Amino acid sequence: MSALLFGRNSSFIGLLSANTILGSAMPMLIILGGLAGLMLAPTTKLATLPASLQTLAGLFAAAPFSLLMGRLGRKTGFFVGGGLAIIGALIGTWALISASFILLCLAHLALGAALACFQYFRFAAAEVVRPEWQPVAISLMLTSGLVAAFVGPQVFVMAKDALAPIPLAGAYASIGILSLIGLVPLAFVTIPAIKLRPRGTTSRRFAALSVLKQxxxxxxxxxxxxxxxxxxxxxxxxxxxxxxxxxxxxxxxxxxxxxxxxxxxxxxxxxxxxxxxxxxxxxxxxxxxxxxxxxxxxxxxxxxxxxxxxxxxxxxxxxxxxxxxxxxxxxxxxxxxxxxxxxxxxxxxxxxxxxxxxxxxxxxxxxxxxxxxxxxxxxxxxxxxxxxxxxxxxxx
Structure with a gap:
């Protein structure tokens, strides 16, 4: 019954497909951050700086993305996140072509913000199913991480030398292609808009903050x-x-x-x-x-x-x-x-x-x-x- 229920839910299938494809970039970035940093960093002490900036970008981007989705909708937020992933991938590719460590750091800032956006797929999954099925939807959405864990490294191996003789540039380019493909299933997704109460913005924010005390x-x-x-x-x-x-x-x-x-x-x-x-x-x-x-x-x-x-x-x-x-x-x-x-x-x-x-x-x-x-x-x-x-x- 549950499989039939989710199989008929085109919005859930679209979200699951998009999350699986977009999330495949994460294990690739775990590999790329250190290797590319080691190639371009002026000193080995700065080799992990791109990966650190990626984590930092996720920290600062999480709340703004949530507020953006609350105002313009989940779907718009995911498209913005996918766009950031594409931009980050392009900058990363050019960083390796031009041997620019600064551009590499900028690329990982954009990619880190995109990964923070993709974390909200689990909340979106709960919004396209009936309340009693929310825990199942959230749980199944995280199964995409299992697929990404195997797909991402395989794509890295296949693409890393695609732009030879420049090593790893092809892997960054493949992240851009994956991100573009991952946005396609979102076209078939309909996510209910968040219904905000008809009151002032300031009072609404204070009311939302007060719930965190519960x-x-x-x-x-x-x-x-x-x-x-x-x-x-x-x-x-x-x-x-x-x-x-x-x-x-x-x-x-x-x-x-x-x-x-x-x-x-x-x-x-x-x-x-x-x-x-x-x-x-x-x-x-x-x-x-x-x-x-x-x-x-x-x-x-x-x-x-x-x-x-x-x-x-x-x-x-x-x-x-x-x-x-x-x-x-x-x-x-x-x-x-x-x-x-x-x-x-x-x-x-x-x-x-x-x-x-x-x-x-x-x-x-x-x-x-x-x-x-x-x-x-x-x-x-x-x-x-x-x-x-x-x-x-x-x-x-």
């Missing part, structure tokens, strides 16, 4: 931010930690590959679990799985520890992030969505950025196991906070 909203934002932050906190330094323990780059890469599969594969059934057990229960289960992942990581430095930890980390992120996204979609009203969702994704991006920088410093200074125990402490505090909020709500 416990359910605070809980949803907190779980989403911690789930994403801890995933980044443990994932980014994993290859460095494994190579430091004597493992080969191939084994480290295989651990990351299975981690990515574990992140997105559960999306095929997470939404149905939320329908059966409720959003908060699944989100809390996600936090518990993340705690288990961190404990396994702290328990030893064998390949089994790394594989087990990163696989559980992926599943825990999936439950926590999808649960939190569904929770937020359920507790905010139509006119509160632009500000609430924008602030939610800004906080998630901020926490992820801080965790990415902190992880490198902790691993370099104290080691992998200390990093894991720090993750355990953060997660336990978060879980206790969620339980406390739940008790307060029940008492009231």
């Amino acid at each position: 416990r359910p909203v605070r809980t949803a934002v907190g779980i989403g931010a911690i789930s994403q932050g801890i995933m980044v906190f443990l994932m980014i330094p994993t290859p460095l930690a494994m190579i430091g323990c004597g493992f080969s780059e191939a084994i480290a890469g295989d651990v990351i590959r299975w981690h990515v599969v574990a992140m997105f594969a559960p999306s095929f059934f997470t939404g149905f679990l939320i329908k059966r057990f409720g959003t908060k229960r699944i989100a809390t289960t996600g936090l518990m799985l993340l705690i288990m992942a961190a404990l396994i990581a702290a328990g030893g430095l064998s390949s089994a520890n790394f594989y087990g930890s990163l696989i559980l980390l992926g599943v825990g992120w999936n439950f926590g992030f999808i649960g939190a996204t569904t929770m937020l979609a359920n507790v905010v009203s139509e006119d509160e969505k632009p500000v609430a969702q924008g602030l939610n994704d800004t906080i998630i991006a901020l926490v992820s950025t801080l965790c990415a920088f902190a992880a490198g410093a902790i691993v370099a200074g104290f080691g992998w196991q200390v990093l894991s125990f720090v993750a355990v402490a953060i997660l336990v505090l978060t879980l206790c906070s969620v339980m406390f909020e739940k008790r307060q709500t029940v008492r009231q």
Whole structure:
């Protein structure tokens, strides 16, 4: 019944197709950021600057994109995001042709903003289905990440030498082509406009901001931010930690590959679990799985520890992030969505950025196991906070 329902929903199919194609650029940019930076940076210390600026652009673009979609509609916002991806890809291609590091940094700023825009596909999916099917729609939308994880690197391998003798320029050009193709399915999408209450802009913004003081909203934002932050906190330094323990780059890469599969594969059934057990229960289960992942990581430095930890980390992120996204979609009203969702994704991006920088410093200074125990402490505090909020709500 559910497959038939979604198969007949042309808007959902259009959103899923667009998100899958546009999202394929993300794993390519993970590879390209460092390699192209190393080629063009005036010093090796600046090699990761394009990737860092990409993350920073996502942080600052999240809220403006949400407000833009609230005013002009989701569809217009996605077209703007796709346009930025095309512009960024063209600038990146020209940066390599002209050997300009500054242009490369500008390219990743535009591409980072585009990736922030594409994060709103999960909220759009919830708006084109009936309320009872929202968790399933959000969950299935994230399955596109699993496809992108395999398609993106393959496109990179096929396109990186397409503009030889200039290395990697073809990969940036392919991102532009993918982005252009990804905008086509949006033509078949109809997303209901956000119905704003008939009152002044200023009063509406203050009303939307005030909803963030409510416990359910605070809980949803907190779980989403911690789930994403801890995933980044443990994932980014994993290859460095494994190579430091004597493992080969191939084994480290295989651990990351299975981690990515574990992140997105559960999306095929997470939404149905939320329908059966409720959003908060699944989100809390996600936090518990993340705690288990961190404990396994702290328990030893064998390949089994790394594989087990990163696989559980992926599943825990999936439950926590999808649960939190569904929770937020359920507790905010139509006119509160632009500000609430924008602030939610800004906080998630901020926490992820801080965790990415902190992880490198902790691993370099104290080691992998200390990093894991720090993750355990953060997660336990978060879980206790969620339980406390739940008790307060029940008492009231």
